[in-house]
Amino acid sequence: MPSEARQPGEPIREKRFSLQYVDPHGRTYEGTFFYRRPSLRDLLRIEAERARLCEGQALEREFLVLAAMIARLKVVLREVPRWLDWDDLDELSLVTRLSEEVDLIEGAWFRGDDAGGGGEDAGAQARPRAERAVPAAPVVGPQVPAAAHQ
DSSP, X not given: OOOSOOXXXXXXXXXXXXXXXXXXXXXXXXXXXXXXXXXXXXXXXXXXXXXXXXTTOOOOHHHHHHHHHHHHHHHHEEEOOTTOOGGGOOOHHHHHHHHXXXXXXXXXXXXXXXXXXXXXXXXXXXXXXXXXXOOOOOSSOSOOOGGGGO
């Protein structure tokens, strides 16, 4: 299912990862997942799924966060183990653990860990092969007049 071959230095768009989770009752959930970094169209799908899950109701913040997590996972996890039934899922910690794993994968992409380019923090030295990178201009100069924020 992976897409066309990527060029050297190009960030990965897809990744398979394994996850093992033991719930508070001792049940073990394990399997392999196939993650694909969302495109712009996928971002729209995530929002549409979140809205569908909320059914137009005014929900408390915790439930909005849960709906956003599940919607994102349903779109970016293109393959999941057979035991994962999104409509019958009742283990919040499992959803949280999956979301954390996806955060790690996406964080590595944004930091450039998977492409050999880019620094980890703002202002960090670029890694080798990042010669095509162009430094971003600062958003706010170091000397902002006191009245500038008013």
